Amino acid sequence: MVQAAVGLTGAGVLAVAAGGLPAVAFLAGAAVIAAGFAMFGWRTAGRSPVAPAGRMFARLLVGTSLKWLVIGAGLVLAMHGAGLPAEFVLGGALTAFLVSMIGLPWLLR
Numbered sequence: 001m002v003q004a005a006v007g008l009t010g011a012g013v014l015a016v017a018a019g020g021l022p023a024v025a026f027l028a029g030a031a032v033i034a035a036g037f038a039m040f041g042w043r044t045a046g047r048s049p050v051a052p053a054g055r056m057f058a059r060l061l062v063g064t065s066l067k068w069l070v071i072g073a074g075l076v077l078a079m080h081g082a083g084l085p086a087e088f089v090l091g092g093a094l095t096a097f098l099v100s101m102i103g104l105p106w107l108l109r
Contacts (some may be wrong), residue, residue, distance in 0.1 A: 002103055003096040004031065006099045007027050007031060007092055007096055010027075010091075010092060010095055011027035011030075014088070022085060023088075025084035025092065026095075028078040028092065029095075030096040032070070032089075032093060033092075033093050036070040037100060040063045040064065040066065041063075043059060043067075075093060
């Protein structure tokens with residue numbers, strides 16, 4: 001949720017400063033990262049927490065693979081499929097990714 005909020009905030013700032021298309025591109029990049037992390041969470045934490053270690057490790061591997069597939073495909077579709085400016089798409093993706101990495105220690109408490 002924090003990733004989407006940062007994406008909306010950054011898109012709002014870019015809409016005022018640079019126009020509509022860069023703002024949409026920034027929001028698309030942040031949304032792709034948020035969707036990738038949501039896929040990871042659905043695959044790993046959305047299941048029963050009581051399982052053998054091998055099954056939990058398989059969930060982790062599958063969740064990580066699906067996360068990066070969603071992120072890769074989403075970024076390619078945003079940049080090439082929709083024709084959005086690549087620097088703003090990657091800026092939104094990087095911002096959302098950094099927010100998730102900075103916020104991670106707070107989630108582990």
